[in-house]
Amino acid sequence: MDETFMLMLSNLLHLHNSLDPATSLLSSTTAAAAAASSTSSATSSTSLLTSSSAAPLIFFTLSSLLSFLSASKQKSSPSSSAAAKNDAASASATAAASSSKNDAASPSSDYSVAAFRALTTEHIWSLEAPLREAHWRSLYGLSYPVFTTVVEKLKPYIAASNLSLPSDYAVAMVLSRLAHGLSAKALASRYSLEPYLISKITNMVTRLLATKLYPEFIKIPISRRRLIETTQGFEELTSLPNICGAIDGSHIKIGNGKLKHVSLNQNQYRCKYGYNSVLLQVVADHRKIFWDVCVKASGGADDSAHFRDSLLYNRLISGDIVWDKAINVRGHHVRPYIVGDWCYPLLSFLMTPFSPNGAGTPAQNLFDGMLMKGRNVVVEAIGLLKARWKILKDLNVGINHAPQTIVACCVLHNLCQIAREPEPEIWKEPDENGTPARVLESEKQFYYFGEGLRQALADDLHQRLSTR
Numbered sequence: 001m002d003e004t005f006m007l008m009l010s011n012l013l014h015l016h017n018s019l020d021p022a023t024s025l026l027s028s029t030t031a032a033a034a035a036a037s038s039t040s041s042a043t044s045s046t047s048l049l050t051s052s053s054a055a056p057l058i059f060f061t062l063s064s065l066l067s068f069l070s071a072s073k074q075k076s077s078p079s080s081s082a083a084a085k086n087d088a089a090s091a092s093a094t095a096a097a098s099s100s101k102n103d104a105a106s107p108s109s110d111y112s113v114a115a116f117r118a119l120t121t122e123h124i125w126s127l128e129a130p131l132r133e134a135h136w137r138s139l140y141g142l143s144y145p146v147f148t149t150v151v152e153k154l155k156p157y158i159a160a161s162n163l164s165l166p167s168d169y170a171v172a173m174v175l176s177r178l179a180h181g182l183s184a185k186a187l188a189s190r191y192s193l194e195p196y197l198i199s200k201i202t203n204m205v206t207r208l209l210a211t212k213l214y215p216e217f218i219k220i221p222i223s224r225r226r227l228i229e230t231t232q233g234f235e236e237l238t239s240l241p242n243i244c245g246a247i248d249g250s251h252i253k254i255g256n257g258k259l260k261h262v263s264l265n266q267n268q269y270r271c272k273y274g275y276n277s278v279l280l281q282v283v284a285d286h287r288k289i290f291w292d293v294c295v296k297a298s299g300g301a302d303d304s305a306h307f308r309d310s311l312l313y314n315r316l317i318s319g320d321i322v323w324d325k326a327i328n329v330r331g332h333h334v335r336p337y338i339v340g341d342w343c344y345p346l347l348s349f350l351m352t353p354f355s356p357n358g359a360g361t362p363a364q365n366l367f368d369g370m371l372m373k374g375r376n377v378v379v380e381a382i383g384l385l386k387a388r389w390k391i392l393k394d395l396n397v398g399i400n401h402a403p404q405t406i407v408a409c410c411v412l413h414n415l416c417q418i419a420r421e422p423e424p425e426i427w428k429e430p431d432e433n434g435t436p437a438r439v440l441e442s443e444k445q446f447y448y449f450g451e452g453l454r455q456a457l458a459d460d461l462h463q464r465l466s467t468r
Contacts, residue, residue: 111191116169137421140172141179141388142412146419147172150209150412153216157208163201173198174205178409181390184397203401209408217414220291220312220321221245227325231336233286238374239461240367242327243351244336245291246284246378247344249303250386250429251277252295252406254395271299273430278395278402279306280382282410283338288381289417293410295403303343304437316349317446330456337453339374343434347446351454356436366465367458383426385413393427 127135133143140147151168158167165173177187177198184202188195221227221244234243251271259266259276269276277299283292297306307313315321323336337349342356353368354360360368386392389409397405439447 113166113169116172117166120168139179140175142175142416142421143419146415146421147175149419150175150213150415153213154205154208157212158204161204163204165201170201171205174202175412177202178206178389178391178405178412181393181396199397202397203404206401206405206408209411210404213411214293214407217411217418218290218293221285222321222324224324227323227336230285231325234374234377237286237377238370239465240339240370240374240457241329242325242334242336243339243374244285244323245338246375247307247338247340247350248282248375248378248382249306249343250280250282250382251275251299252280252392252395252402253277254399254402258395258397258399258402268298268300272434275299278399278406279303280406280410281306281310282378282382282385283312284378284381286377287417288377288384289414290381290410293407295406302434302437303340304345307344308440316347317443329453329460332453332456334453334457339371341372341375341432341434342436343432345437345439345443345447346450346454347443348449348453349446351450351457352437354454354458363458363462364455366462367454370461379429380426381413382429384417384423385409386427387424388413388416 133145136142136144136147142150148168151171154171155167158170163170173187173191176182177184182190184195184198187193188198191198221230227244230244231242234246235241251273254269254276256276259269266276269278271277271279278295279297279299279301281292281294281297281303282290284290292310292312294306294310294312296309326333326335328334335349337351339351342352344350344352346352351371353371354364355368358365358368389412391397392406392409395402395405
């Protein structure tokens with residue numbers, strides 16, 4: 001019998017003796033045995049029957065109930081123990097599953113090398129092509145085939161740097177930063193890396209894009225085939241012959257904290273729109289592909305000064321670029337030219353509007369409208385650039401690395417345009433409010449020749465369109 005029951009029965013005997021000492025629940029023989037050993041429990045039915053008190057019967061009933069409870073406890077104990085073990089195992093399994101789920105949902109596991117490898121080798125090919133490309137663009141700003149092109153071209157250079165991370169993983173990390181505008185600190189938290197390492201990898205990848213891939217994907221249209229294709233594309237759009245590109249500038253905003261190490265006057269970075277910036281200059285073709293990029297000026301400079309400081313200007317002035325396509329317009333020898341707004345100087349190779357406010361003759365105003373339609377191509381190209389690579393909306397890299405980061409985004413933009421990637425909603429630039437550019441003394445001959453060309457083009461356009 002259970003030791004707990006024997007203890008309760010012993011206490012019950014002591015209580016009975018104190019209440020009814022004249023009657024014993026046990027026979028004398030059994031009582032003596034019970035006193036000698038706690039393991040004996042034989043009761044005397046004779047003493048109960050002959051007792052004149054009701055107490056023995058009550059206490060016998062209580063002892064029987066306690067005996068029954070004790071026996072029930074012993075039977076249920078093994079199953080209860082097993083149930084407890086099962087409950088513990090179930091709780092442990094639930095906790096493990098919860099922990100596993102939390103680990104899978106944590107940023108570090110979502111962006112780990114293992115998760116990236118699973119995405120590129122298994123998951124990515126289990127999706128339908130449209131879903132696959134849309135998913136990849138949401139992560140890295142471009143489709144998977146374009147991503148693999150970038151990786152293959154950069155892989156030899158990244159491998160030579162002895163980077164401890166896989167090349168494709170490093171490129172994906174940087175593209176994610178450029179596409180979403182993340183800071184080094186935010187990206188470090190996502191990828192469980194130190195911010196300095198994120199900055200180092202970003203600088204390496206953007207430098208490679210801006211130097212190794214630039215010559216391949218940003219080219220002046222010198223070849224006759226591409227030159228004809230470009231001029232025909234612009235003529236279909238504007239009815240103006242021999243346009244080979246459209247030029248414009250754009251301010252790339254930079255945080256004030258990125259200028260703290262600038263030794264010169266920081267006010268030079270304050271642009272006309274009221275924030276600190278560096279100035280980007282691009283020339284685009286009719287497909288919104290950049291064929292020249294320059295980032296050499298702080299935000300305080302104007303478009304004309306930046307243009308004159310560019311390599312493109314020096315090559316055009318010196319005649320280093322030979323456009324192998326010329327036409328005759330009303331007796332004028334017209335070589336391919338680029339178009340821009342009134343913030344640029346009128347030159348023989350750069351056509352600008354007659355008037356910024358439509359104050360010219362009907363022929364001049366018609367020419368201005370068509371020229372600005374051609375110029376709008378580069379405005380849209382810049383809008384696409386900033387829409388795709390959101391880091392350009394508020395640049396969060398050091399000022400020394402700003403130019404290469406901007407140029408790298410231009411290279412990636414061209415890759416997207418060449419691959420015919422879907423165009424996102426265009427980022428709207430502030431309205432242009434610059435003053436007309438003045439002509440330098442050294443440019444006078446180009447200006448006078450440009451004046452004659454512009455008027456001849458305007459008169460020819462007006463005549464052609466008015467007779468249709």
